Amino acid sequence: MAEFFKVITPAHAWELLQPYLGRVETELIGVNRALGRVLAQEIRAPLSLPTFPRSTMDGYTVRAADTFGASEGLPAYLEVIGEVPMGKPAGLRVGKGQAALVHTGGMIPDGADAVIMVEYVQRVDARTIEVLRPVAPGENILRVGDDIQRDEPLFSCGHLLRAQDVGALAALGIVQPIVYRRPRVAILSTGDELVPPHREPSPGQIRDINTYTLSALVEKCGAEPVSMGIIPDDLSALREAAQRALAGADGLVISAGSSVSTRDMTAEVIGSLGKPGILVHGIAVRPGKPTIVGAVDGKPVFGLPGNPVSAMVVFDLVVRPAIFKIGGCAHPPEPPRVTARLSHNIASTTGREDWVPVKLEIRSGELWADPIFGESNLISILIRADGLARVPLDRHGLVAGETVEVRVFE
Amino acid sequence: MAEFFKVITPAHAWELLQPYLGRVETELIGVNRALGRVLAQEIRAPLSLPTFPRSTMDGYTVRAADTFGASEGLPAYLEVIGEVPMGKPAGLRVGKGQAALVHTGGMIPDGADAVIMVEYVQRVDARTIEVLRPVAPGENILRVGDDIQRDEPLFSCGHLLRAQDVGALAALGIVQPIVYRRPRVAILSTGDELVPPHREPSPGQIRDINTYTLSALVEKCGAEPVSMGIIPDDLSALREAAQRALAGADGLVISAGSSVSTRDMTAEVIGSLGKPGILVHGIAVRPGKPTIVGAVDGKPVFGLPGNPVSAMVVFDLVVRPAIFKIGGCAHPPEPPRVTARLSHNIASTTGREDWVPVKLEIRSGELWADPIFGESNLISILIRADGLARVPLDRHGLVAGETVEVRVFE
Helix, strand or coil: CCCCCECECHHHHHHHHHHHCCCCCEEECCHHHCCCCEECCCEECCCCECCCCEECCCEEEECHHHHCCCCCCCCEEEEEEEECCCCCCCCCECCCCEEEEECCCCECCECCCEEEEHHHEEEEECCEEEECCCCCCCCCEECCCCCECCCCEEECCCCECCHHHHHHHHHCCCCCCEEECCCEEEEEEECCCEECCCCCCCCCCEECCHHHHHHHHHHHCCCEEEEEEEECCCHHHHHHHHHHHHHCCCEEEEECCCCHHHHHHHHHHHHHCCCEEEEEECECEECCCCCEEEEECCEEEEEECCCHHHHHHHHHHHHHHHHHHHCCCCCCCCCCEEEEEECCCEECCCCCEEEEEEEEEEECCEEEEEECCCCCCCHHHHHHCCEEEEECCCCCEECCCCEEEEEECC | CCCCCECECHHHHHHHHHHHCCCCCEEECCHHHCCCCEECCCEECCCCECCCCEECCCEEEECHHHHCCCCCCCCEEEEEEEECCCCCCCCCECCCCEEEEECCCCECCECCCEEEEHHHEEEEECCEEEECCCCCCCCCEECCCCCECCCCEEECCCCECCHHHHHHHHHCCCCCCEEECCCEEEEEEECCCEECCCCCCCCCCEECCHHHHHHHHHHHCCCEEEEEEEECCCHHHHHHHHHHHHHCCCEEEEECCCCHHHHHHHHHHHHHCCCEEEEEECECEECCCCCEEEEECCEEEEEECCCHHHHHHHHHHHHHHHHHHHCCCCCCCCCCEEEEEECCCEECCCCCEEEEEEEEEEECCEEEEEECCCCCCCHHHHHHCCEEEEECCCCCEECCCCEEEEEECC
């Protein structure tokens, strides 16, 4: 079979794949394990916060009017009627001319409408304070709902929970939010030359790299990698393994080897798994051109080039967004990016997006990207690199000194 | 006890803490679980990669000299003596005037010194090809060690393993690297007003937020949060809980409540746990000033303000670097940062670093940071924010339209 490329841009490949992607089921998760999970429900506040008026300062809670006109020269004298306990109802009522000691977070008693900070008060005796400046009504008080109003929309469905979001759910008593299950992504490496890393390779054999790199990349998307091991270059063995993998997972990545024959075989297998099958064969990106993008019954299926650099570039461009999409994430986090000045020219061709591994270095206070040139089959390039610099589709290349966007490896 | 602040900058606080920090023990980890772990050994390549000369193309492996002068008009004719199998020794020898079919990744047989791509070859009959252009010696071949040289230093001790690093370890057969154990960081919330989130708060009580936010932040540092629950505002209860927490963990974070009395109590407890005890009481940062930084027997101990915004700011400035340090990480990953234009003035004071929650929005192709003003005790501010904008120590504030650095929440 001749190699047949319908070469399209990475962005277009992603657009073609999107409509065919399903979504994993939902599950309940304890709020203490909810970091990095994706909400499968809209969250509206079930109650207002705070639920009672609270002091935001250490001081005395008073009727503001009793302090109007107070100054160091002419303090207001107030009767101290007690102390508001923490974690309990205030248990007292502040009348005209009265005050009660209150701590930060304590409840504002009935009758009071402000808190005067302890710094602006002098104790005269056990029952009396001098207030040295006025406070306005509401000062140093959080009223009911000042933080969050009941029924206020807080998080939309598809929101990826961050540390503070987990805190907010806890604050509202939402201890078991509904989230999307972590997608399971099967990874399958093909190649008669591959052995697992714990095996000593015989002459002609090499250890499998991509299962490990791809599993790690899947993990970084919040998904669960399912390693299916190494499959020999045999059509029926590969088809059978791919079917089995897809049956137990929500997506499949085949690290397809780099010879034309294994790529053809991968294409044939992906084409045979179900509908719609192959959507894109060949992406206008370098490295990574011989990528296959497909979908089967709502699950994304990828045939990635066997070269480590290609696999990593293509993972970012199409696999990563697909994993977040099937995991229900409405706005996947942007991979970290920096801009840097390029230290050497990079050659390219228009109509193709190039990604060049770079080392980042601060020189005279400026961030520089030093391209690491070399074949995309070298793992050493990736371990020396801090990120990938992008040469846009419409550029012939980049010139030393230009500003370049770098996707930083995490 | 009067509140006593020795106010120092966040950077200085971190410098003071560093020398007192120990390091966790090491353990062996399977390479398939090594992502995000920190190497506790230097890695030098135990072997060269590739271990045999490999073809980087699909084509014919030849003696380069046999192709010199070849062209479409005057092709070189070579005898095809066989095909190099994948994953096996080449099993043949290429003599003068001979060629063998080879696939990408296949072994280069003895006698051959180049590969001519299949595109530049025409098959004449079963035993003969026409070569349409010359190849140079070494062309399309990876020699032994071209990727990695034996004994080459690859990763230093303290290196945080990324996806490609895991792949490289696999490639070299390093299936059980020595890494630092994940640090265990105990988290303890104090406050008579706190209840766990699953409990319905009575009047005057609130649900605990910080245990959950802080646990999530600890998790993001690759460490293991150990929640010790809520401790009432009682000196001996807090001391006992802190001692117990520290005995079973590598570091301790006390979410210290926000009233002066609970902060004083936290300081007293941290001061009583062991040597050197409190190193810093009060940091020149807003919010977050009443922070306590200490160390006990090589373990960092922090008293963080109870306000969610303060706790998050201070975590980033001193707790995060400390966790990476005790976890053996030589170069902690930089938190993601962007620069944006500020939409409103931010007031500040020199001699204090201010961190202001902001919402990020692209308007007319430019990234803008919209400050979210409000009290640092509001969780709603954090859930609306995309990051924190920094007002440097030496600035009185920032002016609308200025460029500002924003630490983006992950």
